[in-house]
Amino acid sequence: MATSTGTISTSAGPLDVSTLVSQLISAESQSQLTPLTTQASSYNTLISAYGNLKSALSTYQSAVKGLTEASFSSQKSSVNNAGTGTNLTTDPFTADVNSDDSTKIVAQKIQSAGIASGTTFNAGDSIAIKIGTNSPVFVTLQANATLSGVRDAINAASAGVTASVVTDGSGDHLVLESNTGGTANTIKVTANNSLSGFAYDPSGSTPSTMTQTQAPRDATKAASGTYSVSVSQLAQTQKLSSAGITPGTTFENGLLAIKTGTGSTAIIKPATNTLQGVRDAINSSDAGVNATIVSDGTNDHLVITAKDSGAANTIKITGTGNYSVFSFDPSGSVTSPNVATGQTYASGSLSLKVGDTTVAINPTDLNNSGAIDLNDVMTSINNANAGVTASISNDGTNDHLVLTPTGSSATSAVSLTGAGDYSGLSMGAMGQLLKAQDAKLSIDGVAVTSPSNKVENVISGVTLNLAKVTTSADNFTLNISNDTSGITTAANTFVSAYNTLAKTISDLTKQTPSTTLGESTNSSPLASESSVQTILSQLRNTMFSSVDGGNGISTLSDIGISFQKDGTLALDATKLSTAATNNFAGIANLFSATDPDTTNTTSSKNGIVTKLQTLMDSLLSDSGLIATKTNGLQASLKINQDRQTAVQTRLSNMKDAYTNQFNQLNVTLASMQATQSYLTQQLANLPKVGS
Template sequence: MGVGSGINVRDLVDQLVAAEREPRENRIARQEQRFEAQISGLGKLKNALSEFGSTLSGLSSAGDFRQVETRVVNEGMVTANARDNAPIGNYEVEVAQLAQSQRLATSADLFSGEEDFDPKTALGAGDVTITLADGTTETFTLSENRSSLENLRDAINDQSANLRASVIDDGNGPRLTLSTTQTGEQNAISRIDVNADGGALLNRLGFNAADLGEDQDTSGGFRQLRAAQDAIVLVDGLQITRPTNELRGVLDGVDLTLNDVGTTRVTVAEQEGTALEAIRGFVEAYNELRGQLNELNAFNPESEESGILNGDSTLRGVQDQMARMISNPVEGMDGTVRALADLGISTQRDGTLAINEFRLNERLSEDREAVVSLFTQADTGIAARMKGVVDQFTGRDSIINSRTKSLEKQMSGLADDRDRLEYRMERIEARYIAQFSAMDAMIAQMNQTSQFLDNQLKALPGNNRK
């Protein structure tokens, strides 16, 4: 191209196509930047609301506004852990007996008459059924070629959740020991029944707890080394029996662990300042949220720079609803505490909150329960209704999610716009090339005609002068 006219047609076409493309491409780029900024801004808004929602979740119950601590005179005897709902009080705790598990061992002379008896000696095939005091039964089956003390030990340890077995040599030969994994009389072994051939050594492993007494610690093939027993504790004179040393429900809201017998005192006291710290935490979290909302909606008239959600309807909706939830009284509240303003919490010009510590402490001293109810009252309390606003804007089908999906769909549409623009530019380029090619060919033809005419004129008789 350009041979006939001498014009650089390729360069000219590229410039014309670029001139056509630039305004349309810039418009798409501006739309893309706007969509990306809005998506980013909505993401920041959602994250800020979600973080604030996490704070609100920790202010929904009265227990969130109090912490209790326990003091035990002798922690080597009893340890105590109080939950937030534990009432304050002092208790005398006497541990009369600790719970313990049961331990049995085969009698020292059970297999003494058997020559070369060891842990691998076959006892004979059969079933060993162990019954606990609560009626639980477990049966362990031994085959002819796997019927030693060690095989029975392994079967028990592999299959039982209630028992642990071991084989030890005390110098008089191997002995099988059985221990219950849980403390308490209800978890003790009450019977061991064996079903084997008449002459099998396995039959010697029977046991019946009913045979035991003060002067009798053996039954069948076993000796009781340690009897199972329940914990016995007296709290302010009231006797309580439990199968474990971990006691719950003995003291309201307090878990006890018994470590040794004896008498001690347990004190449950409320930590001071917990409610004040909880309210401070709420105000700090709200101010953090409000600061982020203000940043997203900011506008600097001097530099004419604005936040990425300046003027956005969703952001404005969040700000308006949060402001109402902060300032409106709580329904159902009577007396002198009905709104945050009654606690000395006021709204500043930028929407953040400020605390009058003297007023707040005064309200907590006068009517702590009302202050806590202001935040924790079901459905209408500060925490509940603000959590409702958070969920409205951040939930699965929330306004923010819907808008984000819409913007993402519009972003996808811009890719189609770019494809259409590219197709349009290809057609314009082809048209320009066709037009300039035709022009170039015409100019070339005209140059040829001009040269021909010039040659003809030069050949006329009047032009052949010497």
């Protein structure tokens, strides 16, 4: 770069070097730099405008994705009580429609016969997997492989199934599950040589060792109709409570065994011997219960609650040693340890505790046998009227004293503490605060039981949530019907989302003619962009394409949605309502139908929303039209910026060169002025002729 050697100053000579150089560089800049900065501004404006367009398209994409199949095929439930009287039940249950598994789409699953562990399948052998109408995908073993290797090769081939290996008593099994649910996406397998055992074609005549373990099923809707429902009992979770335990009590020996329902028995040995240690050990086990400690202000109570409701989920607790106070038998009775037949008692004491009430039991020889025996103990307990009934059972070898809480004490904890000869009769049990029970209800006169108050798979596609028991005065009916208001909401959302997008695009592409003669039209950034017109054209073509299978509804115009002159959509509510009433399923098909052949994205078997989702994904992808256009503009802007840098460097060098040249000229002119002044002065001093 040239370096200025002079000072830009008008005092150095007659020339205003600063002004001259500034004017010359300004002229050069106008001709070389200004076109580039103008072009850069245009690029930045377009990039920003495409960013706004992308944002608007993304918002529209989100709205379209929110319009699921359920949006256009929703059903609703209503509960009505036609009973008479003043004490009718309110809100005994609610109903969720299409919320249970009975209406969900299911994929086919097949399984091979048992294969011995370590079996090898030969390199070069192949298997072909075909899903529905798709082309088969061929998988060839590149090397000898175990069953796990076959599984991995299938999964790596993206054959439309997920392969896994399960093991049972008959060996290892290859399991194939279709990645797409529905009856149109069944699995067909052909195989050769060592893989031939995996062939599966239920329509063929060749026997196969592969069997179907899960049948494919299409999604369905809840069964519309009116159902009479009454609830006689709610499901309940069993809850037990111990007798009062003095704070600080420790449990020095013994174990707890807890079994809930049909689950396995959990053996529990607390890490610490406090009541808190017992609680924590129970909660950290897999016993199917939760344990808490509740204080009544004086004593602590261990409360154990089953995790699951239902009559089958009863709790059985067996405690030994100090833990015997936590025992509980589902029958509600407390049974003593073994008592030898003919056992007699000469001395000692008995203390019976029912709930928080303690009664001393003093047996006497009531049957005049000459000694106190187990019958005397039983009779003495019954005579005490302490809230339990005592009886004797025999297991074939030994007798047992059995205590059963009764009346108002039926749910109380019971313990019998013996001393002396009676020590062998010591026993205890938790009280039952809530019993395990199923929900009981009637649907159209059919008795139904459920372990939970969430009753599923009774009415197809409907889940009942029970809250209260009904009475004989009630007369509840449940109505399941098509939700035409839901379709109206979804259609309005569909129209509104597009109109918002259309408005944004209109603002980005509009041209406003000038009202002043001679002035050019005022154009928005994307007014001349053909890419935007392409996007609009694709959207409109998609929206008004035809959809098969609607039984008379094949286009948006059939349900009252049409384009207006300004490019927005309008909805004829009356026409939509009529269509929803007459052909509810046809509207759902129009919007959300899906071609089983997922590769055919433009198929007339795909609904409008299905096609729009595919189109939006394409437009907004990294290789889509918006990204391609934006990347091109950014590349052009980078070239422009490089050119501006080069021009600015050239202008800087030119400025230095001009400055040096004009400074030198100024020095020369200044010297000439001095010489002229000197000569003028000398000439003025010459003698005048004739003087």
